[in-house]
Amino acid sequence: MPTEFTTTDAGVRRITKVDPNEALDKPNDPKTFLLLSGVNHALFGKRDAKQYGTTTLAQIEERVTKLGKELGVDIVCAQTDYEGEMCQLIHYSRCLGGVIMNPGAWAHYSYALRDAIDACDSPVVEVHISNVHAREEFRHKSVTAPVCAGMLSGCGVLGYDLGLRCAIERRSERDAAKKA
Numbered sequence: 001m002p003t004e005f006t007t008t009d010a011g012v013r014r015i016t017k018v019d020p021n022e023a024l025d026k027p028n029d030p031k032t033f034l035l036l037s038g039v040n041h042a043l044f045g046k047r048d049a050k051q052y053g054t055t056t057l058a059q060i061e062e063r064v065t066k067l068g069k070e071l072g073v074d075i076v077c078a079q080t081d082y083e084g085e086m087c088q089l090i091h092y093s094r095c096l097g098g099v100i101m102n103p104g105a106w107a108h109y110s111y112a113l114r115d116a117i118d119a120c121d122s123p124v125v126e127v128h129i130s131n132v133h134a135r136e137e138f139r140h141k142s143v144t145a146p147v148c149a150g151m152l153s154g155c156g157v158l159g160y161d162l163g164l165r166c167a168i169e170r171r172s173e174r175d176a177a178k179k180a
């Protein structure tokens with residue numbers, strides 16, 4: 001089954017079902033970036049406002065989609081509460097320009113996600129809304145950040161904008177290095 005998409009009234013394009021193997025045959029689309037949200041992130045706006053503010057995930061997706069337009073790239077969004085599906089979405093991103101990823105709690109312990117990122121050629125930028133270093137000790141470590149192209153934490157939802165800018169930059173650096 002090919003990867004399936006839907007577009008919301010607000011113009012946000014979302015993956016509703018992923019075929020992780022599709023990226024192996026598909027030509028790379030360097031102008032499309034994946035905004036990938038992890039476990040419990042559908043609750044942003046209703047969850048721990050002190051740490052995460054009141055912006056909903058739908059609003060974050062709209063914001064990044066709009067910024068993508070301004071910067072000349074397309075954004076496709078996905079959110080999952082399942083670790084295996086998160087890894088499959090990373091596999092799929094091999095045919096895209098790069099990824100802005102908030103892995104949520106998986107950042108702190110998922111070696112499966114780390115390996116998926118490591119196996120992915122496209123730049124993945126890790127974003128955390130809260131400052132994970134100012135919180136409980138188990139959040140201080142990210143096992144995924146060392147294989148990411150960059151990591152942002154504590155910038156609030158602005159971190160997603162910066163993450164997109166960083167992913168675009170890293171992608172063009174990578175392409176230039178490949179040409180040289």
Ligand SMILES: O=C1C[C@@](O)(C(=O)O)C[C@@H](O)[C@@H]1O
Pocket residue numbers: 039040102103104105106127128129130131132139
């Ligand atoms: O789910 C989340 C959200 C988070 O990734 C953030 O955006 O600040 C930080 C994680 O520790 C937490 O599990």
